[in-house]
Amino acid sequence: MVSRLLRSTVWLSLFLTVSSHAAPVKIGLIHPTTGRYQHMGFDMAQGAILAVEEINRDGGILGQPIELLTANTASHPEQGQQAVRSLIQQGATFTMGAAASDVAIAAGKTAAKQDRLFFAALSYANETTGVDGHRHIFRETTNSxxxxxxxxxxxxxxxxxxxxxxxxxxxxxxxxxxxxxxxxxxxxxxxxxxxxxxxxxxxxxxxxxxxxxxxxxxxxxxxxxxxxxxxxxxxxxxxxxxxxxxxxxxxxxxxxxxxxxxxxxxxxxxxxxxxxWYWQVPYQFGHPRGQAFVEAYLTRFDEYPDSPAASAYSILYQIREAAERAGSFNTDAMIQALEGHHYMLLKDPQHWRQFDHQNVQSxxxxxxxxxxxxxxxxxxxxxxxxxxxxxxxxxARSYEEWSEARSLAGKTASLEH
Missing domain, CATH: 3.40.50.2300 (Response regulator)
Known part of the structure; x- marks a missing residue:
């Protein structure tokens, strides 16, 4: 496992040095590279790397290649906040990642203060899109x-x-x-x-x-x-x-x-x-796009993708598609393009729910x-x-169940800025 983590770090370092003639759109990934959650963090990074490579080969986003910036959270909320601030200072238009819900919640609030979106790739606490939800955070994975x-x-x-x-x-x-x-x-x-x-x-x-x-x-x-x-x-x-x-x-x-x-x-x-998500899902239930992801991941990393990798990969494709629908990287336009959007990628149908930004999926x-x-x-x-x-x-919980939880926490029944 140590050799795998070292290999991932080398790949990521090499990837970050790749240059392009066009001005890149920078996307920041926060993930643990140390601590008890580090393996999930490296899975996220590998999923993100594969998506970026594929998207860049296909022309990037709105004609701009993606440059992936990364920062370690060590699964600490304060370090996650610092990581988001640093990535935005480096020019990140979007931020994503986590691996611990406290980190995702803290990172999302930090991104919101600078009018940036944060996409939680691994954050299962109900609070992420519940009582701590707001307009600037979207959760790709399931919740508790x-x-x-x-x-x-x-x-x-x-x-x-x-x-x-x-x-x-x-x-x-x-x-x-x-x-x-x-x-x-x-x-x-x-x-x-x-x-x-x-x-x-x-x-x-x-x-x-x-x-x-x-x-x-x-x-x-x-x-x-x-x-x-x-x-x-x-x-x-x-x-x-x-x-x-x-x-x-x-x-x-x-x-x-x-x-x-x-x-x-x-x-x-x-x-x-x-x-x-599990790598056998696309084969057992007949999802060709998911099968293609598994095969590409196997070729690139010589192992089967885990669910954190699938989540990070999906987020980057969703960012690309939303930007193309919006015609820009403007935060408000991106939110509108994501809210209520239905799609299929690596599994059966999914959608970004409008009222809480929870990704509804199997x-x-x-x-x-x-x-x-x-x-x-x-x-x-x-x-x-x-x-x-x-x-x-x-x-998924209903709007009534969601709004009741927010009311008990003193929050409004709609996402706040």
Missing amino acids: WMTAKALSFYLGQKLKDQRIFYVTADYSWGRSLESSIRKFTDTKDTQTHRSVLTSYPRPRHSELQSALQQAAASDADILMLSLLGGDMVSALQLAHNMGLKDKMEIVVPNLTQSMANDAGPSIMEGIVGTVP TYVVRAKARDEVMRSERRGDLLDILLTLPGNMG
């Missing part, structure tokens, strides 16, 4: 509400007379995810369905171990691990060593291929989660394949079985 609804459809009758134990990262994403899952699985009783919060970022090993020991002693039937990145991998390794998979079903609400790869197929086998419930299946697959890269697809219009 959609994740929780998809999981509730899968768990269904399993939850009858069963208990869930929650281990949750103590920041906006983790808290909103636990709250949403409790709502849709009818597990709001915190005495019956207990929880432990873990520090964010970088919970100590002893803290994760203590949380899992409490889960083991709880007689719960389902362990809900609302963690991401390296934190999730550490928790899964601990759970495996403690024999928790033999005692309870383990659910990872927001799963990525990088987490599954890092944990390993023996540890992952049978674990359930959700993804907004959520997939998946289960990690048996180790033997993974080891037999090409590049040992087919990690997940798709169990269920929840269409976006069934998963």
